[in-house]
Amino acid sequence: MQDLRSRLTELARNFHWSWAAAPDRIFRSIDLQLWRDNNHNPIAFLNEIADAVLVEKGRDAGILAQLTHAEESLRRYHQDQNHWASWNVPSLAASPVAYFSLEFCIHESLAIYSGGLGVLAGDHLKSCSDLGVPTHGIGLLYRQGYFRQEIDEHGRQHEVYRDLETDGVALEPVMDQNGESLCIEIETGDEPFQIGVWRARVGRCTLLLLDVLDPTLERYPQTLRLYGGDLTTRAVQEVILGIGGYRALRSLGVLPGVIHLNEGHSAFAPLEAIAQHMEATGVDFERAAAVVSETVVFTTHTPVEAGHDRFEPELVLHLLRPLQKRLGLTDEALLGLGRVDPEDSSELFCMTVLALSLAGRTNAVSSLHGGVSRSMWQSLWPDSRPVDVPIGHITNGVHVGTWLADELAQLYASCLGSDWRQHLCDAFRWYGIENLDPLSLWSVKVELKKRLLGFLERREAVRRSRLSKGSTASSHALQLDALTIGFARRFASYKRALLLFRDLERTKHLLTDPDHPVQVVIAGKSHPADEPGKDLLRQLVEISRDPAFEGHVFVLENHDMNVGRHLIRGCDLWLNAPRRPLEACGTSGMKAVFNATLNCSVLDGWWDEGYDMRNGFAFGGGLVHVDSEEQDRRDAEDLMRVLEEEVVPLYYRRDDQGVPVDWLEMVKHALRTLAWRYNSDRMVMDYVRQAYGRAAKIETAGLRF
DSSP states (O other): OOOHHHHHHHHHTBGGGGTOHHHHHHHHHHOHHHHHHTTTOHHHHHHHSOHHHHHHHTTOHHHHHHHHHHHHHHHHHHHOOOSHHHHHOGGGGGSOEEEEOSOOOSOTTSOOOOSHHHHHHHHHHHHHHHHTOOEEEEEEOOSSBSOEEEEOTTSOEEEEOOOOOGGGTTOEEOBOTTSSBOEEEEOOSSSOEEEEEEEEEETTEEEEEEEEOHHHHHHOGGGGBTTOSOHHHHHHHHHIIIIIHHHHHHHTTOOOSEEEEESGGGTHHHHHHHHHHHHHHOOOHHHHHHHHHTTEEEEOOOOSGGGSOEEOHHHHHHHHHHHHHHHTOOHHHHHHTTOSSTTOTTSOEEHHHHHHHHOSEEEESSHHHHHHHHHHTGGGSTTSOGGGSSOEEOOOOBOHHHHSOHHHHHHHHHHHOTTGGGGTTOTTGGGGGGGOOHHHHHHHHHHHHHHHHHHHHHHHHHHHHHSOTTOOOOOOOOOTTSEEEEEESOOOGGGOTTGGGSSHHHHHHHHTOSSSOEEEEEEOOOOTTOHHHHHHHHHHHHHHHSTTTTTTEEEESSOOHHHHHHHHHHOSEEEEOOOTTOOSOOTHHHHHHHTTOEEEEESOHHHHHHOOSSSSEEESTTOOOSSHHHHHHHHHHHHHHHIIIIIHHHHTOOOTTSOOHHHHHHHHHHHHHHTTTSBHHHHHHHHIIIIIHHHTTOOOTTOOO
């Protein structure tokens, strides 16, 4: 019989544990503190725990029973062919999806993500696994990842980079036919790039991560970091992702039937696919591009102009010179693929334009974002009205297993049925949530808030111990009985982290009401080069340390997947305040829904299509003023009105048992009307129906949802 260590190691090699509750419970049972210290990462946990401890725990019948159950569940998960794709698109197995993304958020232990784009990519890959949609994710292995944020006693952000130890995460090197580590070579205008490949098993799916090897690293050291270098570094990373990623797939014998570009960063992949098609068939660029473009699906994510990568023409030509020769294109023809006006030699090369030029199907990530994107890129189709521009939309969703608290999952099963996770997109099934007992729901939410408070206290203790003895960092604890508002996102100006604090006196009156107290928990990172964003963070830290707000405003450092998970589960209200229409989707609010946390948001992104006046709160009226300062003033005023007149009174309206029954009725209505729509299973099904099936020439008209 295998010993406990080897059995746990086998379980840990597949990231399926990151959304299966059983493995988490097993590791908690063995050593809770070590599990926390190792960031809920089973590989790192097993590297540290002593053999003697595992020998002792291996005699625990309860742990062994849990482990046997987890092993059997994983075995059934892999062997079961009775999944959604097998019933609806079985022929997709012969035309797998290649999903390219500059970042993936699978678990916080693999820090190759910064925010929403990576979270979306990770959730997409996990739902492809759950649904049986054959998918290969392709990304980069950033050896230093995204930075760890530390906030000093003055509220200033400091970026700390730590080297990734590959033997401490669930990764394995990809080997070639000779049993040696696979090496992909990418020719450029000077020396070639040397790229290694790592594999992460994500349920039924595979994630290939490209690793810059030493010869390349010496020339481009900043490629170790996500969003940590200059434009040349970014261009090199995108060449590696697109060209290297497609070559890695082909070296493994994978011929994708669908090339999905998650944002324009990976738009060089179709060019490599076109070159290989030309070499295989002898056709010219135009005919090869027509064939390959039919397989390309492009998802654009940002309505913010600065979010679209643009490079100097000389840099593009330098990096792509060997590929250009294979494609048989002149300088002007190659550069024209990435220009709105191909004849304008002064125009920079835009990766989004390249993706739009090569994609057979393009989509935005919410209905509102679709309209914004059509207007933004209408110039590429000058003879079309915005409504006729060929950019549709598939609204994002979130992976329920990753983000939902286990206690709530069990509670939902009591009224939705034990198999409710297999019917996430069934609107009628979600009607059963009306039978959910308010007292039971409230009891679980209180426990989740207690867990959040404990997490915040532990994190704050670590921060205080790091700062000098003379630090003014707050040591106040959150109140269990206070209405708790969560706000966690990147500190970019358009996300308006200070909107709640424009009128400090009014905000102080709202938060410090002795009978109806309110507390705000804030987390987020600013891009290392974004000084205005860093100043927003500094101002928030100053507010949190103001004696008038102490105990009511908390700034939590180093926002990551783990922090976000605690906040969406433990808060009562989730605040989102972007300047409309600059939030393409905003999936954190969807995670809040599943965790019985109500939304209060501007009508932007997904909330513009999901809000029905009874499933949460909205402010701003959906209006966009030509003067952004005036829009901010009006939105701030309306936000305060909503909080004062709607949110706080509803939350503190209690029955004889102290339960906010009316508040929980709104929570139940939110679950019933939103949960079936805003999960990533529905999103992936939409991609199969609207994009993947057509790209792979598969009939999708009769798909079941």
